[in-house]
Amino acid sequence: MQKIIMFVMLNFISALGFSQGIKIIDKPITYDSTRVRLSLEYLKERHGIVQKTPTIQPKIIVLHWTAAKTFSSTFNAFNSAKLPNGDRKDIAKVSSLNTSSQYLIDRDGTIYRLMPDNYLARHVIGLNYCAIGVENVGSADFPLTDAQLKANEELVRYLAKKYKIEYLIGHYEYTKFKGTSLWKETNPDYQTGKNDPGVDFMQKVRANVKDLNLKGAPAK
Numbered sequence: 001m002q003k004i005i006m007f008v009m010l011n012f013i014s015a016l017g018f019s020q021g022i023k024i025i026d027k028p029i030t031y032d033s034t035r036v037r038l039s040l041e042y043l044k045e046r047h048g049i050v051q052k053t054p055t056i057q058p059k060i061i062v063l064h065w066t067a068a069k070t071f072s073s074t075f076n077a078f079n080s081a082k083l084p085n086g087d088r089k090d091i092a093k094v095s096s097l098n099t100s101s102q103y104l105i106d107r108d109g110t111i112y113r114l115m116p117d118n119y120l121a122r123h124v125i126g127l128n129y130c131a132i133g134v135e136n137v138g139s140a141d142f143p144l145t146d147a148q149l150k151a152n153e154e155l156v157r158y159l160a161k162k163y164k165i166e167y168l169i170g171h172y173e174y175t176k177f178k179g180t181s182l183w184k185e186t187n188p189d190y191q192t193g194k195n196d197p198g199v200d201f202m203q204k205v206r207a208n209v210k211d212l213n214l215k216g217a218p219a220k
Contacts, residue, residue, distance in 0.1 A: 035081035038097035039120045047184040054120040060131040060167040065196040067139045071106045101133030109147030126185035153208040170202040173217035
């Protein structure tokens with residue numbers, strides 16, 4: 001397990017060399033032996049994938065909003081490896097792994113990397129094994145900003161260059177992958193309703209990165 005944690009740290013450090021042309025601040029959440037163990041369990045039990053390291057092969061970028069109004073409250077919510085006792089009963093029933101994302105964008109457009117972007121984060125049911133999550137501080141009644149819009153565009157371009165990204169979706173679209181080869185959730189009844197990061201925001205991001213020819217969610 002110690003080797004796995006060291007591997008996480010080395011991947012995080014090596015990621016610094018890929019940030020040319022975009023300003024990314026590295027602010028790691030806890031990725032200790034507990035998070036590694038729970039991530040490997042999640043891959044196995046939720047996605048049917050058995051691995052020795054909690055790595056992913058990114059194909060999808062999923063944009064979110066936090067439903068919280070500050071960066072610090074979101075960071076603190078993600079930082080623990082395990083879901084707090086009594087929190088998120090709707091998802092705690094299938095795993096005690098805490099929610100998180102690879103990236104978190106503050107109201108002023110500052111981009112923070114919370115973990116190596118090719119490591120598992122629990123942010124989207126059925127697709128975590130191949131999805132990079134981008135959280136934005138905001139909500140339906142605390143709309144995302146123009147600075148966040150620009151930052152999402154820059155980050156999508158950066159990730160699309162770094163990985164073989166095929167899809168760009170909003171969290172509210174994730175269930176449209178059910179029935180496709182990409183959907184890997186062992187419980188067909190496990191899902192939650194989402195509306196983030198808002199249709200209007202997604203339309204703007206997609207318009208700004210149209211030249212990348214990224215696919216949206218499958219039509220239903």
